[in-house]
Amino acid sequence: MQIKWAPNAFVRLVLPLMAGILTYLYFGPELPATWPLLVVLVALFGGVQWWAARQPTPGATDAAGLLAVAALYAAGLTFSQRATESRADNHLFRFGPEIEFYRAVVDDYTVLRPATYATTVRVSAVRVGGQWRSAVGGIRVSIPRTDTLPAPQYGDVWLVRGAPAPSKAPLNPGEFDYRRYLQYHQVYHQQFIHPDQYQRIAIAPPNVLRAVAMRAARTVEGVFRHYVHAKREYALASALVLGIKDDVDQQTKQAYANTGTTHIMAVSGLQVGLLFGAVSWLLGLLPGRRGPLLRLATALVGLVVIWSYAFLTGLSASVLRAAVMFSFLIVARATGRQTSMFNLLAVAAFVLLCYDPYLLCDVGFQLSFLAVLSIVYLQPRIATWLHPKAYFLGRQRPWQPKGVQRVWHWLGISLDWIWQATALSLAAQVATFPLGLFYFHQFPLSFLLSNLVAVPISSLAVYVGIVVLLLKGLGTLIGLVSATAAHWFDYLTQGLAWLFESMIWLFNEYIFFIGRAMPGALVSGIHITAPQAWLIFGVILALLAFFALKRISWLALACVFLGVFGGSRVWADHQLAPDEQLLIYSIPRRSVVGFWQGAAADIVTLDSLPLSETERTYRIVPGSIRRNARRVSYWPGWRGGPVPVSIAEPGLILTSWRGRRVAFVHGRLSGATRPLPGLAAVVLRRNARVKPAEVAEVFGTAPAIVFDSSCKSWYVAQQDSLFRAAGFRTHDVTLAGAFVVQQRP
Structure with a gap:
């Protein structure tokens, strides 16, 4: 797999730029201003390049190339510094x-x-x-x-x-x-x-242009609101065609996430690519399309259509990325330049990162470019595994009836299309699944089944939705001439809108059906660290190199990466096994305590009300995933739970866990309460009416005073200063986050 650098020149340029950006992201605060370094390196490169042009020796050329790489690395650092607004003196x-x-x-x-x-x-x-x-x-x-x-x-x-x-x-x-x-x-x-x-x-x-674009997007959204009557279908129509997801309910979002089709609801490369494909196909029907003038006109039309669509979607960041990418593709075709898709992707990434270096941190940017790279390289190779079209066409015989021959013909074409779509979906998943594990902690095993139907239906729906918008615009123009003609023309728009809504309904029903039919197809709760994600990428790249070069050394390297990955997982579990924590969680207006031992936990809500699905999903589950939890039990109140407690008086509860005692105070402390020394923490709940002197008399000043999330902000502000003045350590979970009462390595 020898890389041909001539048609992929920008690949060499974008890599050092990305390295400079990554360096700044990890070590930026410690770095001084880097623009002087960039100026020096650019000047040195210019001088050496001028000398190399007159003395074309390998040494001079290599020196110029190394200086170019160093200059681009410094450019990544400098652009990132310049884009970091917090460095400004008037921030x-x-x-x-x-x-x-x-x-x-x-x-x-x-x-x-x-x-x-x-x-x-x-x-x-x-x-x-x-x-x-x-x-x-x-x-x-x-x-x-x-x-x-x-x-x-x-x-x-x-x-x-x-x-x-x-x-x-x-x-x-x-x-x-x-x-x-x-x-x-x-x-x-x-x-x-x-x-x-x-x-x-x-x-x-x-930005006036963006303001007009955003207003246009809302106006266009009103067309769907008028013609698509079902709320669920209208919400998805706006998300699918315009990228506006305000009205998509949580149940629908979760269904799409569980089946690996969330990308369809985000207007990005899929929609722009469909538009680009449709325009290319229509313009390709014109006669004499190989002439330079017509080729230029075709490119201009393609650019106008793509950027008009980007404008109607409000110039969102994801659409702009896709529009830039396809713009370079259109220009390359129009000029007849012999360049590869890898180089075009590198050019698009280079331009975007120079404009905003922080795009490198954007999940959408990472997934988009990795998916396209993987599709360009792997999809043709995966497609060669099977040849359904050739197989079924080979089943045709001259003596067979015409009907049978047509069956073989269309069966081969349809199965070939299905296989090509399968190969594309597999190729996209190969490069993106490590990021899916890292960012979303899950992997939908049903992605093939869901995308095989969802992508074609949604693609047709995008085309139909755009035509609905065009007909509405045409109807408005007709209305300027004749209101009667516009009224009759609107029936055509309504009919197409009904078809559009029906396709969206079918699309939605299929996604929900897959979710119901394959409830165990979503592998969730997976936690990998950033180094582990890099190791998975290393395994994938080494295996690709092995299959391309047929050298056992690459397979050995993949095994090494896989071994290191497995070892890191085992070591993490080994480190976690003896770890014990008692956590006072920070959940608005709630009193929640977690008792953790290794990968098992008991979560107790002290107010005896169960946690909502949202509270569990966003507050508790992420920590469970990070610890690779195998058992997490939720207890509404102390009753029936595994943690022993004792009620010293109506406003005081004591618990003992792993040799550490904690007091929970939610009322007054009686003057008759006997001293209880040796506590790890005293948790004040529901604006407990206690004074520092009373707490010191009962518990001493050694335990930390923890204000849980059920306390009001005015109460915490008032009591915090009093307890600090009395010699206590205080912790407000609302501002400082969850409090760890006990932790042992």
Whole structure:
């Protein structure tokens, strides 16, 4: 498998750029400014390249090549530094809690949640000490969702009272690191804003084109809302064609996740590729299409169609990635350049990463490029395993009736199509399943069965949905001339919309059927670390090299990687087996305690109410996955649970676990309570009415004072200072995260 670098020049360029970006992501805060290094390396490369052009010796050429690689590596570092907004001298971090007011503009889509609106605002100025100063920074804000409060719109300029808070770290073990996710999007603060805390003072979109695109997307969404009547089908239609998933319910999202078809609901490469394929096919029907002028015209039409679709979907990041990728493909075809798909992908990645280096951290970016790379390389090779078309065509005989020959012919074509689709799905999964395990902790075994039907139906639905939009637009134009003609024309639009809704219904029903028919096909609860994900990628690459080169050394390397991976899993289990923890979880308005021993746990809700599915999924399950838990039991209240407790008095409960004692106080401490020394922690619940002196008299000052999530913020702020002044250690799980009462290596 010898790599031909001439048609894949950009592959060599994008790799050092990515290496520089990764270096900054891991070691960025410790690095000084790197732009001087970039300037020096570029100047050296220019000089050596000039010398090599006049003295074409292998040494000079190699030196120029090494300097180019070093310059691109430095460029990755420098671009990442420049894209990191928190390094600015006037970033919000520099002002801290002294901010009295700030002025900001809404710079993102608005997410509709059950009780709030959520969006991102970009700060332009802050008022500190009565003076306005220029500032930069992103804030993820939430505001109450009411009937009288309008949803934030892109371009709204707000005047907000109060200072935002830095984004919170994960509050419970294994929780999704939302703070890091926001930082990758240059957002370092969060704030809940009350209606009387902000005022819209102007409308000034940061990008007028994007503002128009987002408004167009909502207008187009209204077409589906008008013609698609079933709520579930309308929600999926908007997600499938426009990428708007506000109305998709959690049950539908979970069904698609369980069957490995979530990618269909995200407008990205699939939809843009379908549009590109349709345009290429239609233009390919034109006569004389090989001429240079017609080839150029075809390219222009293709670019207009793809970017018009990107515009109608609101210029979302996923669509822009796909549009850039296919734009390079169209340009390459139009110019007749002999370049490979690998090089085109490298060019697209290079341009995108130069524009925004943090795209390298984006899960969609990683999955998109890996899937396309795997499809380009593996799909043709997997397709050669079987030849159903040739097999069934070979069954035809001259003496057979025409009907039988047609059966063999169409059977071969249909089975060949199914096999080609199977090969494509398998190829995409080979490169992406390590990331699926790492990010989503699951792998749907039903992906082949679900995608074989879901992808064709959804692809046809995308075409039909786009035609519905075109007919609606045409009907509007006809209405300008004749209202009667527009009225009759609308029946055609309604008929096609009915077909569109029926296809969406069939698509949905099939996905739910697969989920019901194969309930055990989802392998979930898998936890792998980042190094383990790299090891799996190493195994895959080594095996691909072995099959291509037929050298046993590559198979040996794959076995080494696999052995290291298995060893790391065994070592992790060995380290975890004796580990014991008692956790006071951070779950809003709840009192929850977890008793962990190795891979087994008992989760107790002290308020005797069971945890909701959302609370378990987002607060408890991630930590269970990280520990590879084999048994997790949930107990609503102490009654019937395996942890021994004693009730010292109505407001005091004592528990003893693995030699450590913990007290839970949810009322007053009686003056007659006898001293209870030697406790590891005292957990205050439901705004327990206790004073530091009373707690010191009963428990001493050695145990930590833990405020659990059932305590109000005003209560914690008041009591925290009093207990600290009395010599206690305090911990607020709402702000500082879950508290570990006991931990032994």
